[in-house]
Amino acid sequence: MTSSTSHNDTILITGGTGFAGSHLVDLLLEMGHKNIHVTSYGTETGHVGKLLPSSQLHPLDLTDFEKTKQLLASIRPTQIYQLAALAGVGSSFSQIEQVIAINTKIQLSILTAATDICPKARILSIGTALEYQPKETALKETDQLGPVNPYGVSKVTQEMLAYSYHKQHNLDIVFSRSFNHFGERQAPGFVIADFSKQITQLSKSNNGSKEILVGNLEAHRDLTYVKDIARAYVLLMNQGEKGEVYNVGSGVTYSVKEILQKLINLRGQEIKIVVDQQRFRPIDVPIVLADNSKLSQLGWQPKVDINSALEQTLNYYQNN
């Protein structure tokens, strides 16, 4: 899959210290890449901070057009993984406005800087399954867009903006729409991270009654291990077709209940499941499933099976 990858590439990963970004750095280093630059919002660089020299770590507010341009001028990337976005899905009006405004600015800042500085760079623009109108069968790339929350709206805006730059300025952009992913270093608030934390904490405690608080167990999600997601991103960067959108997801759904049972079984404990209405979202989609045939045709399929991916996730939360 990496036949066309050159180790001479200068790679920029915006949002590269985040969850998927950090696994992408792991993978690119394993593949022998050296010229990997990442931006981070603020100076907290976490896992990636230990892997890359400080000259390749760039704390940067990407909404600052001038500084973004200066960074691109100084490193001249040939590949840009655009993973940066404000991910909080707020419910107040001010947060809705902010998530759209900031994600618009981030995208526009990178697109305009690339147009000026490195118009031939290959860019992978990361989108989300949340851009689609929900439906109960597998989502294809040609299905209707129609997000049900402001974060999804902001990701459609990012994608459309990148598409317009691809068309107007001939930028070499490939698009993902990524489905749910999980694994080590995911921020709290996501269901598998949350379950894993609770289960590993329970396994450390010696109290008698062990309970785990959960939300909607009936939701079915297309869950992909983050290291498989990172492999898909490298594949799309190197072999995705310019201007095309690719679903990135396993093509299989599990109910939240099945995942929880698998996690509990992996630790072999007796844990009581307590449904907490407060953990339900105001609007929840019953099924999210990727039709990943377009990505599969490039040669991708998940390598890590769900049980071993969940075990590695649990182990991470056990130790951190």
Add this chain to the structure above:
Amino acid sequence: MTSSTSHNDTILITGGTGFAGSHLVDLLLEMGHKNIHVTSYGTETGHVGKLLPSSQLHPLDLTDFEKTKQLLASIRPTQIYQLAALAGVGSSFSQIEQVIAINTKIQLSILTAATDICPKARILSIGTALEYQPKETALKETDQLGPVNPYGVSKVTQEMLAYSYHKQHNLDIVFSRSFNHFGERQAPGFVIADFSKQITQLSKSNNGSKEILVGNLEAHRDLTYVKDIARAYVLLMNQGEKGEVYNVGSGVTYSVKEILQKLINLRGQEIKIVVDQQRFRPIDVPIVLADNSKLSQLGWQPKVDINSALEQTLNYYQNN
């Protein structure tokens, strides 16, 4: 077509003093409506200012959430035609950011105010053919979105935002994607308005050589007379299906050259056509054509034929 229209409706038209808005006011008055309120950006109310009492004219910056909410609370609309948007398609980065930011704010302001004040109001959210990825055959509502300019991106964002409010808050929203329209009172910069102005000016002058400066004559556009557009909006308001998108366009294309020839023929003058490269756009789509079968099924078809619509447009520019 107006069987379900009630004259007891309280109608708000945001952007109601603009081009399509002013023809919509004309039509609603003809239909016998009295409770028609319009917002205008600034105090210039033009044609509509002469039709409605000042108590129904509301100069308002719709990006002001609090004032938008106050207006809705004072008039309690049962129908909202959301025509307001910044329409300038700028090319500088600051303008791109601004058109997206302002159109996001306008839409969000109206949606949040409606959610709070009149959650049962029927809302018609006006979109554009520029939201689609261009193609050379008729565009269907299920075709892929992919604007090639920032204005188109901002209109996708408006539509997605309204869709998310429809889904999250159950707002009763219908969506248009409107194709090119023309007629009396259109602002300069649009091709038919521009041609009409030049031709009527030439007919007033007594100079020997008469020349008209034109841009790309080969572009084919789906051109609908604005009064037929207004009829479509009233039909969608009253009979459109909640949550559905409707193309609004004639379903016929004319080349810009054909339109120009028709306009010249209507005045019976000898006019020399001079192609001016400066009038070409940086990116121009060869064909834009609506598949209007979804709207047709509600009973709409253009009533005014192209020649008489062009004549009325010419007459307007002759006298104004």
